[in-house]
Amino acid sequence: xxxSDKITIMDIARRTxxxxxxxxxxxxxxxxxxxxxxEKVMKVIExxxxxxxxxxxxxxxxxxxxxxxxxxxxxxxxxxxxVASGISRARESVETIGIDIxxxxxxxxxxxxxxxASRQMLEAGPDGIVLAPMFRDGTLVLTRELEKREIxxxxxxxxxxxxxxxxxxxxxLYKSGYLCADQLTGGQPVDSVLMVRIRRDRLQQSDPTIxxxxxxxxxxxxxCPECRLSNIFIDPNDPSGIEETLDAFSREHPxxxxxxxxxxxxxxxxxxxxxxxxxGRKVVGFDNLTANxxxxxxxTVSCLIAQRPDEQVNLAIDAVAEYIVRKKLPPKxxxxxxxxxxxxxxxxxx
Amino acid sequence: xxxSDKITIMDIARRTxxxxxxxxxxxxxxxxxxxxxxEKVMKVIExxxxxxxxxxxxxxxxxxxxxxxxxxxxxxxxxxxxVASGISRARESVETIGIDIxxxxxxxxxxxxxxxASRQMLEAGPDGIVLAPMFRDGTLVLTRELEKREIxxxxxxxxxxxxxxxxxxxxxLYKSGYLCADQLTGGQPVDSVLMVRIRRDRLQQSDPTIxxxxxxxxxxxxxCPECRLSNIFIDPNDPSGIEETLDAFSREHPxxxxxxxxxxxxxxxxxxxxxxxxxGRKVVGFDNLTANxxxxxxxTVSCLIAQRPDEQVNLAIDAVAEYIVRKKLPPKxxxxxxxxxxxxxxxxxx
DNA sequence: ATTTTTTCCGTTACCGTGCACGGAATTCCA
DNA sequence: TGGAATTCCGTGCACGGTAACGGAAAAAAT
Numbered sequence: 001x002x003x004s005d006k007i008t009i010m011d012i013a014r015r016t017x018x019x020x021x022x023x024x025x026x027x028x029x030x031x032x033x034x035x036x037x038x039e040k041v042m043k044v045i046e047x048x049x050x051x052x053x054x055x056x057x058x059x060x061x062x063x064x065x066x067x068x069x070x071x072x073x074x075x076x077x078x079x080x081x082x083v084a085s086g087i088s089r090a091r092e093s094v095e096t097i098g099i100d101i102x103x104x105x106x107x108x109x110x111x112x113x114x115x116x117a118s119r120q121m122l123e124a125g126p127d128g129i130v131l132a133p134m135f136r137d138g139t140l141v142l143t144r145e146l147e148k149r150e151i152x153x154x155x156x157x158x159x160x161x162x163x164x165x166x167x168x169x170x171x172x173l174y175k176s177g178y179l180c181a182d183q184l185t186g187g188q189p190v191d192s193v194l195m196v197r198i199r200r201d202r203l204q205q206s207d208p209t210i211x212x213x214x215x216x217x218x219x220x221x222x223x224c225p226e227c228r229l230s231n232i233f234i235d236p237n238d239p240s241g242i243e244e245t246l247d248a249f250s251r252e253h254p255x256x257x258x259x260x261x262x263x264x265x266x267x268x269x270x271x272x273x274x275x276x277x278x279x280g281r282k283v284v285g286f287d288n289l290t291a292n293x294x295x296x297x298x299x300t301v302s303c304l305i306a307q308r309p310d311e312q313v314n315l316a317i318d319a320v321a322e323y324i325v326r327k328k329l330p331p332k333x334x335x336x337x338x339x340x341x342x343x344x345x346x347x348x349x350x
Numbered sequence: 351x352x353x354s355d356k357i358t359i360m361d362i363a364r365r366t367x368x369x370x371x372x373x374x375x376x377x378x379x380x381x382x383x384x385x386x387x388x389e390k391v392m393k394v395i396e397x398x399x400x401x402x403x404x405x406x407x408x409x410x411x412x413x414x415x416x417x418x419x420x421x422x423x424x425x426x427x428x429x430x431x432x433v434a435s436g437i438s439r440a441r442e443s444v445e446t447i448g449i450d451i452x453x454x455x456x457x458x459x460x461x462x463x464x465x466x467a468s469r470q471m472l473e474a475g476p477d478g479i480v481l482a483p484m485f486r487d488g489t490l491v492l493t494r495e496l497e498k499r500e501i502x503x504x505x506x507x508x509x510x511x512x513x514x515x516x517x518x519x520x521x522x523l524y525k526s527g528y529l530c531a532d533q534l535t536g537g538q539p540v541d542s543v544l545m546v547r548i549r550r551d552r553l554q555q556s557d558p559t560i561x562x563x564x565x566x567x568x569x570x571x572x573x574c575p576e577c578r579l580s581n582i583f584i585d586p587n588d589p590s591g592i593e594e595t596l597d598a599f600s601r602e603h604p605x606x607x608x609x610x611x612x613x614x615x616x617x618x619x620x621x622x623x624x625x626x627x628x629x630g631r632k633v634v635g636f637d638n639l640t641a642n643x644x645x646x647x648x649x650t651v652s653c654l655i656a657q658r659p660d661e662q663v664n665l666a667i668d669a670v671a672e673y674i675v676r677k678k679l680p681p682k683x684x685x686x687x688x689x690x691x692x693x694x695x696x697x698x699x700x
Numbered sequence: 701a702t703t704t705t706t707t708c709c710g711t712t713a714c715c716g717t718g719c720a721c722g723g724a725a726t727t728c729c730a
Numbered sequence: 731t732g733g734a735a736t737t738c739c740g741t742g743c744a745c746g747g748t749a750a751c752g753g754a755a756a757a758a759a760t
Contacts, residue, residue: 187536
């Protein structure tokens with residue numbers, strides 16, 4: 001009944017006839033222990049089910065740890081700002097266990113800045129890392145270095161096909177496209193959908209929207225094969241250009257009403273949508289940016305598929321912290337997280 | 351830059367010219383300190399922004415705390431089983447900070463068992479409590495006693511209109527009915543809906559489905575006023591009776607297709623639904639019971655509104671634990687949580 | 701003025717681990 | 731077989747806070 005009679009390092013010292021110093025040495029296997037005593041201690045640890053007292057440990061070693069977070073810089077209103085807010089929450093919860101969170105940021109369109117940021121990060125000597133792999137090759141170089149230095153790291157948002165990482169927290173991208181299509185069609189056949197995409201001219205970047213688009217199109221293929229799909233491309237930095245593009249398209253294709261965007265930037269077309277309201281039009285996008293949620297509340301956007309990026313980074317930081325403090329591996333390595341469906345009726349409590 | 355140079359109890363002892371014993375006495379104001387020294391210490395604490403080291407504290411006082419959870423007993427497959435699973439998760443996370451979780455259960459249809467359970471709970475002498483108020487009057491008696499003994503308590507699921515509680519975590523019930531209606535109609539007008547309800551003959555119990563039903567009906571009133579509503583009542587303990595009732599109803603009203611239930615028991619009518627498939631029928635229910643989610647995966651149920659009861663109890667336990675260990679109040683007292691929309695396309699990651 | 705009580709405060713022994721230091725036991729080499 | 735070099739292990743202090751204990755100083759009683 002009483003779990004209060006916890007067994008301590010002294011208990012296993014007595015049981016083995018050794019001293020706590022020796023027991024401590026095998027616990028942190030830092031050598032200077034004979035094979036015989038090592039095994040004896042291990043056996044007793046096993047028998048008694050010894051678990052170290054984290055407080056005492058933390059208190060004794062005193063020094064604080066540091067977890068670095070390497071993510072794209074968070075311009076206001078961007079997806080990465082949501083991640084950043086999750087970081088501040090996580091900071092509070094782990095600072096009491098002696099861990100500091102230090103963010104390192106880079107321009108997600110500039111690989112040189114990524115390399116610079118990861119260099120600085122390594123120099124700071126973190127005890128663990130959480131990162132979002134934007135540049136495939138650059139990340140590979142980094143993770144190899146991390147593995148050499150035995151620094152644990154966790155992925156968020158997307159991951160590489162290596163396996164040295166401690167954990168991954170993210171969305172099932174393909175499925176999210178599938179879900180998105182179901183929300184847009186409502187299970188009923190639709191005749192046409194417009195996909196608004198961002199023109200990108202950068203190379204070697206991983207593009208998560210590809211998988212989403214694939215899932216979206218597969219759903220349509222299976223559930224309403226006669227649906228016609230159109231693409232247009234916009235430039236996020238050119239608001240008036242966006243309106244022109246949309247105007248031109250809707251003149252040429254007046255029948256197309258439903259609209260989807262596979263990145264977090266549905267808010268970019270909201271001004272145009274509100275200038276040209278169409279009853280019964282479905283507009284579906286991704287991620288809970290403030291601007292997106294406001295448009296949802298006004299009814300301009302019908303539905304958002306969201307992934308709680310703050311939660312993801314939180315879990316990732318906790319996993320790394322747990323590993324640093326207790327050397328415990330997370331229960332699952334790949335954690336595909338729930339996809340939240342947001343409508344105007346449940347967005348206010350998000 | 352360095353937060354590592356934390357100020358300790360010794361620092362403020364030196365600054366005041368007193369000993370750490372005295373400082374400790376004012377920190378826990380357990381008397382035996384002159385007014386003059388008390389104020390001197392308080393002033394220095396303020397100046398230096400002293401914050402006690404939780405580990406050292408926990409380590410020193412050694413003794414463990416106990417949080418009691420008072421909820422209806424969790425028959426397999428019931429809503430409260432989900433809560434119970436959240437309890438086991440919470441247990442792991444707080445046992446490392448020296449807190450034990452002890453559940454006390456009662457029959458949610460028997461007020462005497464509630465009183466008995468709360469009596470036993472009080473006798474066990476918990477340091478904090480999480481409870482779901484099923485019986486209004488009985489809970490009021492209990493909470494008054496808790497306030498007298500200065501034992502902090504948090505509500506989950508629903509709350510009373512007292513204000514002595516530390517925090518509340520639950521769903522906005524009325525809104526959830528509203529959201530439910532929106533999911534059922536898909537924003538399009540529907541001509542009729544059947545509400546399947548549970549026959550209850552008990553009194554003085556709080557019934558959360560009342561508010562849900564109200565929200566549901568208000569949505570219909572505003573968005574498709576011509577929709578016709580029917581009610582039928584079933585007995586959860588009589589499976590064949592359920593089928594008969596549904597058979598009889600569908601014979602008399604063949605036009606009514608869409609079905610909603612406002613409690614967690616939509617799974618009760620799933621066998622009947624699967625015997626009588628109707629294309630285009632919408633079936634909406636609440637809560638992520640295993641049986642409900644399976645029916646969702648098969649497409650029998652169109653949508654579930656879920657509330658993560660495990661998360662709720664987790665947050666409640668954390669809030670109470672935080673108060674016990676650090677005397678910190680939670681950031682918000684009333685926490686209305688997000689309503690999750692579950693469909694067959696996002697249920698597998700829930 | 702002396703004794704008794706009360707008020708106030710410093711000292712000290714923990715809590716369970718981490719780790720440096722030094723010494724004993726063993727092995728090695730001559 | 732002696733001494734030197736290793737290997738192995740025990741001791742003791744530190745971490746920051748808690749609380750019992752006992753004693754000095756102040757107040758009250760005689």
